[in-house]
Amino acid sequence: MSVVLNFKSHLSELFAQALREVAPDHAGATVLIERPKQASHGDYACNLAMQLAKPLRRPPRDIAKALIAALPESDVIEKLEIAGAGFINVFITTAAKQHVVHGVLQAGAGYGHVHVGGGRKVGVEFVSANPTGPLHVGHGRGAAVGDCLCNVLHAAGWNVTREFYYNDAGVQIDNLTHSVRLRCLGVTPDDPSWPETGYRGDYIADIAQAYLAQESVEADDQHVKASGDVNDAEAIRHFAVAYLRREQDLDLRAFGVNFDVFALESALYTDGKVEETVSKLIASGHTYQQDDALWLRTTDFGDDKDRVMRKSDGSYTYFVPDVAYHLDKWRRGFTRVINEQGADHHSTITRVRAGLQALDVGIPQGWPDYVLHQMVTVLRNGQEVKISKRAGSYVTLRDLIDEVGCDATRYFLAARHPDSQLVFDIDLAKSKSNDNPVYYIQYAHARISAVLALWGGERQALLQAEVGLLDSEYETTLLQKLIDYPQVIENAAQDLAPHLIAFYLKELAADLHSYYNASRFLVDDEGIKRARLALVAAVAQVIRNGLGLLGVSAPEKM
């Protein structure tokens, strides 16, 4: 007999079979197997009987009885109970659960991986900060959520490409160029002549200084040497963009985030992709000329007003290259694309999707997917740190990494549902104490590592452990938690909700700590010792795997 570890899908099949027998006319009903909150309700529960009560016009408990009678035999089932209004509670044998220990130890880093993605391609675009300044906390959240999402999707069987798109053309870059040039000329933001749209941060002065010193910069495979010519706006633009991209890239690397593709807006122009998109849109018949501008009738596709494509000065609005960029993604074979952005860019969604629909090239409605994260407020000493972009003062990602460390920063930024606003408490993230969940999880891993080190045996030996000896309440709780892990990955991938990983790990760590405090592992009985060590080694493995998804380290000592 093959070892069953995915009890949920196993039970789902069994109940589907019973359903076909009991109610053949309703064989299409969804068989929902869930984990009850309360242990007394069993390990899994099925609500099928209650769902069928109405269509079958029979009392749910009657149907439950019939379903149980028709349920195929399975040696993982300890017992079945009818409870409440008609729930069928399933208790799994401890013996069946114990297999998970070897399952984890054998699969190692691969434990928890599922194949729902089926190897399909998915392009995930995230951060995509414009090269007009350093990355701030908001970008940090995008980086943490996006990267973790990529890890989760990969673990769920998707073929993931990480992509970063940046605007190196357009009005904001002109403002950047102009700001740097003014700084080169010795004008400061305090000067009355400093333009309203100018960038005021000190980093502008750094760029100006580097430019005048004719420094060289490497960024995104580009090598840019500053000419130092204050009157060469094109040279300044090139240099400033490369300089800031390099800074951002250093921050991202320090944050453990790496991209497969960097896409430049300017390339969409030089490749002719923007022009091609415009021609296609005009040919589609969804455009019109008005007030010296070219408009796209996005209202044909659900937008609340039409949008300008080509401004009266002849240049394009940002959304045209955006559409061109997404057309390019589509052509590169990404039948699935997920864009992770700040919620402040929410308004682009309808526009981009409308543009893609107008192209009429077979892109499905609602493509691409979006994950929007809400704003981040930073707390220091219990006080909100005000962010003023105009004054050029804000909490940079670099500040956070330097001050609270990469692990805690990533954890805090990824551990919340993207939809909810996030309060980043610097003091809490920094605290190396019991109120910091990052260390709580890492500590569980370090504790296990310490025990295994003290034992000093070969890890291989644990593969032969008699897991049948693991039957205390603490142990079965941990076994079930380990069994749950692949389902957590599946849910996180399904809902595009990486924070679920963080919550799962906190629970797993809590169960481990309880077990640890209540038990001894290095006992005289060799069999019991090995069994327990095998269990905690498996827990450590899953903590490592989960923290890996979050991009957080799993230290052996701390």
Next chain:
RNA sequence: GCGCCCGUAGCUCAGCUGGAUAGAGUAUUGGUUUCCGAAACCAAGGGUCGUGGGUUCGACUCCCGCCGGGCGCACCA
């Protein structure tokens, strides 16, 4: 005014395609170390799930109204 997101314990937040007595951390209070790491554990208190309706066997979850907070509503991105 319109659109999107949020409102759950004092604070920070979970709550899986509607499921059984709503959870965790923190804070507060009281316990636990001759023993593998106490950055830990155990226990107690703390809630009309913003609010009013609706849908049904069943609603924190779905629908509508209202209240409150955030974000967006450019020929900026």
